[in-house]
Amino acid sequence: MGMTLIEKILANHSKESRVKPSEIVDIEIDIRAARDFGGANVVKNIQDHNLRIADPQKTFFTFDCNPTGSDQKYAVNQQICRLFARDNGVKVFDINTGIGTHTLIEKGLAYSGITAVTTDSHANILGAVGAFGQGMGDKDIAAAIHNGKVWFKVPKSVKINLNGKRPEGIYAKDIVLGLLKRFGANTLLGYAVEIYGDEVDKLTLDERITISSMATEMGCIIIFFTPNEAIMEYSQFRNGKKLEIVRADHDAEYEQLYELNIEAFVPRVALPGEPHNTVPVKEVKGVKIDSAFIGSCTNGRMEDFRIVGEILKGKQVAPDVVFKIVPATDEIWNECLKEGLINIFKEAGAMVSNAGCAGCAAGQVGQNGEGEISISSGNRNFPGKQGKGKVYLASPATVAASAIAGCIVPHDEIPEIPMTFGVSESKRKIVETAVCLDSIEIEKPKHIEGRVWYIPMDNIDTDMIYHNRYLSLTDVSEMGQYTFDNLEAYEDFAQRAKSGDIVVVHKNFGSGSSRQQAVDCFKALGIQAIVAESYGAIYERNAINAAFPIMTCATIEKLKLADGDIVQLNLETGEIINTSKKISVQGERFSEVQLEIYQNGGLF
Known part of the structure; x- marks a missing residue:
């Protein structure tokens, strides 16, 4: 074979x-x-x-x-x-x-x-x-x-x-x-x-x-x-x-x-909050937008900008719409300049930034504000990923056409007159929140018992766990206070969590970014372990290498968990017991590598 x-x-x-x-x-x-x-x-x-x-x-x-x-x-x-x-x-x-x-x-x-x-x-x-x-x-x-x-x-x-x-x-x-x-x-x-x-x-x-x-x-x-x-x-x-x-x-x-x-296959857009929740462009035709973005590692290439240039040439970005363009590399930026595309973009009313990740990383143009509606060629539109607004994902052709139309449209259905905002639609409320809690380090045994935080959700991504606006922190003790502050209904998790708690979730926990902080924030709070049906591949590695216990269990629902239940975890056998309801299920035990790293106190 x-x-x-x-x-x-x-x-x-x-x-x-x-x-x-x-x-x-x-x-x-x-x-x-x-x-x-x-x-x-x-x-x-x-x-x-x-x-x-x-x-x-x-x-x-x-x-x-x-x-x-x-x-x-x-x-x-x-x-x-x-x-x-x-x-x-x-x-x-x-x-x-x-x-x-x-x-x-x-x-x-x-x-x-x-x-x-x-x-x-x-x-x-x-x-x-x-x-x-x-x-x-x-x-x-x-x-x-x-x-x-x-x-x-x-x-x-x-x-x-x-x-x-x-x-x-x-x-x-x-x-x-x-x-x-x-x-x-x-x-x-x-x-x-x-x-x-x-x-x-x-x-x-x-x-x-x-x-x-x-x-x-x-x-x-x-x-x-x-x-x-x-x-x-x-x-x-x-x-x-x-x-x-x-x-x-x-x-x-x-x-x-x-x-x-x-x-x-048909032209599609991803609805705000979930890249996988996609619909044909025609189903959201007419949704008013505040901003548009072309770039990211997904669509910041030369062919993308040639498509955008063809659509924008001789046209104008709609009033009230901010159109942001960021090439993936400086070589691509310079080629856009040589081919006259930068001039087309600027004459159309778009802004062009230097090469980089842009809105995905919060370090360049591409972020949006409270209540703002964006259409983007990026790869992620998780809540809070590109700011406080809502983000639709689409092809560069759809994004460029929508920037001209002032609303989401198929790339071949640009109206002659763009949609504009009414007075009442332009009123926005900006809300800033902050949470804090001192973080605690505790020693983790092979047999763990603790109070459950049961969050029956799939696809909790790393921006929900630990938002990218805190990525400049390098002191682990400061990270706990920001845990889950971008997860709806759990923004005050760090204030209410107690040292020794155990978090139980469903599928694909920790999807998204490679950030180690999404593991370390739990350690800082004193959370003992996480149990999930499955994990994002990078998150799983990060947790194992940090000696933070994560267990996988495909039958979590059989435990009939509720917030506050007490569970016991056996890292060596994989057994999980809801002692509050006297229910036991079998999860995956630690692999030899995971156990060795855990016993060593981390990869190093």
Whole structure:
């Protein structure tokens, strides 16, 4: 039996000739990178534990979350990374470069078959060129920089065939939003996905990047495309040497095969709050918008801006609408300038910022205010992710057309007269809230008993757990006070939680960003453990490496939990008991690796 693409790449980077799903292997990492978000914590871990750098030539910093350096705390963190890089011969792609994952592809560092880890939860974007990329927390990245390798659990693989002929007017963003509609946020949770088909083989690099970049929103480990001839030529030109394509074996074994008809795909938008909750654009036609955004690691590419330029040329952005445009890399920005696109954008009334992550990272243009309605080409629209307003996700074509119309419209149905606001619609109320609670560190035993916080919700993402506006904090003791302050109905969790409590949730807990703070905030509060049906892949690693107990249990509902019940957890056997109701279920016991790290008090 042959190997899938991820199995082949992991085997090629381990001491094993072949690997199988659920095996835990040490894999060599070709690229070890940290961003300005998380980078200072990576440096702190390395310095606190006196770690050496295994190979400075394979180690990088990418400053893309706050490329303007406009936030003082971000600026301090960037300088921490710069000084460390100077002392250790490490390359910094500084604030003038653009999004790190795109830079790795652009510079020829990422190509078919390589492995890379960064503090970016969208590192799996590298699947667009057939490379294995994975977002990880600051402890993982520090360990990778020190050891040159990390432990990894080989995921199961899924194969998707997109059959039929791609309809006219269907963009890559429409394809991935269609996939999100089909699979949701957790059907493919923890899987490596390979996509094939005649139309798939025709997808450009920019289109593949758009689709691969939203693997995280589907809960996937990664979405892989096998490079076609054009993409291999691009990678070889950028890298400067002959490269070999790594392919899945023809007899590889997949957990599931899905046959989908691409002819059924239509232009779509994701409704505010959930990237997977998508509908045809026509269903929300006429929704008034305050702002529009083109950019992010999903749609900040050259082909995207050419599409936007065609739509904007000779037209004007609607009155009252702020249209923000942010290229993914400085190279793309300069190409837009050469092709006259910047001039088209400016004449239409759009604003153009320097390359970077923009609204997704709260460090650049793209945030919105209380009550503001935005349409965005980004990959996430979690509550609070891009500010206090509501965000619809769509293709660059739909976003550009909507910016002209003043409301959401299909890209080929721009009205002659734009929609404008009435007086009453422009009144907004701005509310600022804050919570605080001193954090407490406690020792965690193998047998745990505590009071339950039962939150029967799926897809609680890291922005809900620990919002990105607090990411500049590096002192764990300060993090607890912000736990769940962006989760509706639990904004006062930190004030009401008690040391020793246990949080129980449902599927896909910790989806989204790679931020370690979403684990450390619970530790700061003295929360003993989290029990969930499943976890976001990066979150699971972060918790394990931080020696914070998380247990997986597919039958949580059988415990008939209510807030305040007392539960007992046996980390070694996986048994979970609701002592208040005398009900017992079997969860997953700690793996050997998890138990070893837990007993060691953390990865280091």
